[in-house]
Amino acid sequence: MHSSYVRPTEDIFNADDPRIKEDIIGIVMQYLADEGYHASQAVLYDETNVKWKEREERSIEIKRLKKSILDGDWQEVEKLCTKPVVKNHRSFLYSIYKQQYLEYIERREIQKAFTFLNKRLKPLEHLQTKPNEFKDLCYLLTAKSIHEAPSFRNWEGIMGARENLVDQLQSMLDFETADRNGNRYIPPDRLLTLLRQAVAYQIEFSRYHPKVAPAVNSLLENYTSFVIPNAARRTLTGHRRNVKCVEFIGEEGRELVSGSSDNTLRIWGTETGECHAILEGHHSRIWDVSTTAQGGSLASASGDGTVKIWNLKDTLPLCATTLTGHSGDVYSTRYHPNESHIVTGGYDKTVRLFDITTGATVKTFSGHQLAVTKTIFNPLGNLVVSGSKDNTIKFWDIVSGLCIRTISSHLGEVTSVEMNSSGTYLLSSSKDNSNRLWDVRMVRPIQKLKGHQNTSKNFIRATFADNNLIVGGSEDGVVYIWDQDTGEVLQKLRGHNGVVYEAAWNAKQGMLASCSDDQTVKMWYYDEKVGITKKKKTTTCLALIIYTALFLSPVIDAVGHLKQKLYT
Template sequence: MAAHGDAGRPRSLHVQATDDLFDMNDPNIKQDIICMILQYLSNEGYQASKTTLYDEANVKRNERDEHQAEVRRLKKAILEGDWPEVDKLCTKPLIRHQKSFLYAVYRQQFLEYIEHHEVQKAFLHLSRRIKPLEHLQTTPDEFKDLCYLLTAKSVQDAPSFKSWEGIGPSRERLVEQFQNMLDSERTIRENAVRVPENRLIGLLQQAVAYQMEHSRYHSKTIVKSTSLLADYASFVIPNAMCKTFRGHRHNAKCLTFAGVNDKYILSGSSDNTLRLWNTESSECLGILNGHSSRVWDVNANATGRYAVSASSDRTVRIWDIEQKTCTAVLQGHDGDVYSACYHPGDAHVISGGYDRVVRMHDVETGKLVKTFVGHELSTTSVICNPLGNLIITGSKDKTIKFWDVSSGLCVRTMTSHLGEVTSVDVNGQGNLMLSCSKDNSNRLWDIRMMRPIGRLKGHQNTSRNFIRASFAHHSLVVGGSEDGIVYLWDQETCEVLQRLRGHTGIVYTARWSRDQGLFATASDDRTLRTWWYDDQRSLYSTSTGKAINNHELRDRA
């Protein structure tokens, strides 16, 4: 992998808004999309679905059937010489070149009048119907010959009609001419909306290539996107410090990514404040005051617009990140609040702390909705699984508890750790859990089987600090340590992949941002730091001493 842009500076993803590329309300654009989908369904053999879509896309089957019925009636009327019926049917355009066909119909009627020696009717018909369409004659002398026939004995007397075969054959020839015009129009229409082969797949491949081109990191080898349901994100193992965020007057305890595409970092500190930072520039955008004691934890909601913070002042505060204002203060805890997070759906906030009680508050009203009681010592960490039906908590009593949100009951307790549990985290799929403990180990758990599957060691976590770790991308775990080093582990092997040095104090927490392609850490040295991939530096396995290939690790993930 090679970093795109100057070393140490992440690439800015300023991409033109897709709304500016084309107008989705343009009927032509809509028709093009339908045509591509129809082609794809046809290529994949979904004929029934193709027919259904074709009918629903303003090309109704009953309209086609009605048109075909009128065509059949018109042919029949011509063959039978039912000219009033022909006139009636021709009032509705059945073909693109309707006037050329009408001229041929009127000419046929005129010739039949001549054949029957109905001169008066022929004259009136010539002057009223054919004369206005004289410019559509098939030969330069045709109209002149039609006029000559008013005084001739038979149709064949005029040079233009010497080969006239009679009423019956000429009617058949007229019907044949009508069918040829229909066939020609169908060919033109099909060519006009011809969809290049595999057009939808081609555009999707171009879209993925565009996303790769604008990703933070560019691969030196060809990579494949494994899903079209999410934007492509390059996968690398960060190996170098990117930015340093300075401003807190005391240690930085916690942080969270926030805003659209994680463009902000919100941090909490023992200086009683939260600070909002620009992720890319490390500029401090504002100080959020309100807490009267240290901030232990902060987490953004699903949209990144709001965040919730937990503090030693016994309160939980909700913040509007864009406005940099506190919108609500949730009270009720009897002691430090160590952890707080949003419940999926963002309608409730879960919090836990020194008083051992886990509380759920309604965000809109601020009222206490439910409590979860069962831990014997302080609750140090609270999270929810992706489905929102479970709350998972870690505690100083060395246990991890699973709570049913509906009933408020503890449905499972895990007791494998030998020290206080300092944090818990769940991966995006909801099948793995990560826990940190003061027994100097982080553990991976299979939530479905409710059993441990690996231990992550190498860091230090034995003191009174809350050292936290979290999942990073699809195959990494990143965490802090009391030795001031940031650790990265491989989920599959549980080995340390990277030790990152730069902080001069305890690293309390580390958070990964998929959108930014980097992770951030908070430390006792009063700073935050972001870490990213620098292709000028090698990445080595600390257990084997061999170079690790980012692409090989991606394949393993």
């Protein structure tokens, strides 16, 4: 993993900058036009404060002007030249008049040419394209051929010159359009180029750099390598009591935070394993943590009945807000997708929605019969999902505050709930010794994940990871990784010396973090050497079996022959 690189954060460019907004709209319009979505492009064009009627009239006038030039209908050209399209482009008017004059000369209409020269071209003499051009125009009144004048030695003839005049008009309009848009030239396929660069960036800076560039078939999620962690990368020590929760900070995950029964939070660097900060302020154990997408803010839920909001943008993180309202331990906290609200759950059996700015309780959801152990939002942010010690999972409408659905299939306390990024699956952990995967739309269990232990007083939690993996803790001190589709245990990560409370996966870092009763946080990753060692062992064992079979085959044959003799 690269030690330092530019992160795709908002400080790279200001999305509210009018110029940036114009660039984005221009790129999107270019893509729509390239793909043939002309009606959509027209609508977008209109919504960017360009009136359809004006644009349509302008387009019609340009087509008429081009046709009139090619047909030599100079009376119509004269009329259209009074329109705004070319009215202020005097150099183009000069070119039109020059063409008319040359056609008079070509047809030997000398008197008309002389009158036209004095009336139309003389006032625009200063716009001549060559130093002696107007002088040569005058000379043509007495010349036998247009080609005799040095400035018109390469004249293409009437039709050729008309076509060149139409091309000049189009170039002028193109330049005018670019100038009106701030002189912005949009290179071809700009949107696709930027998207390819973004995907290449993700692949280049992924932890497990592929030897062959993969084909990406979706742009809805960032590229991640498919790996199953198999080895401990670092063990983070410093907490003085068990570590209840762990989470990577923000989507980038260059740091992670852990909460402990020693009443503190610790922030660690994922690459170095160094403790960057110790956050003190709670008066009881930390049960849960949550961070914003950019990692600028952190929320911690504690046994002291409060939730603290920490500002991580400063060099020394400080508690910005303390949210109160629960009576007893607060077991869970989670940021709303808009990051202006937080949902919490606690010992007092309630789920609370807080406004972070004011610190006030916006809504209280009541209905659970026992303590609420975990609270989350669905991806859209219109529902709250809560798990409780009363063995149920409840879905709450965030606007009305009503419980719209209850799942009561678990036979033990529900210790955690999580939802996948699309909001189609719900994962629940329970003290009935199972993690269950639910189809949210059908409200039915589709997979039961077993193998771990979750039966005692601990809060054992599980969550989703990339590529249809599920990771979670266990009372036997092992981190479990399951296949979401089959329910099969794919990996058991051993190393902790106590209960593993939960595990967190970060796709950007390609790492797994787990926290335990042994007062440590462990970081897990994929180590190629471990895979090679296992392969070598397997190869050695296979060779031994083959060798043994070959060595013993004569003996086996002899014994078989002896048995046959004895029985006969």
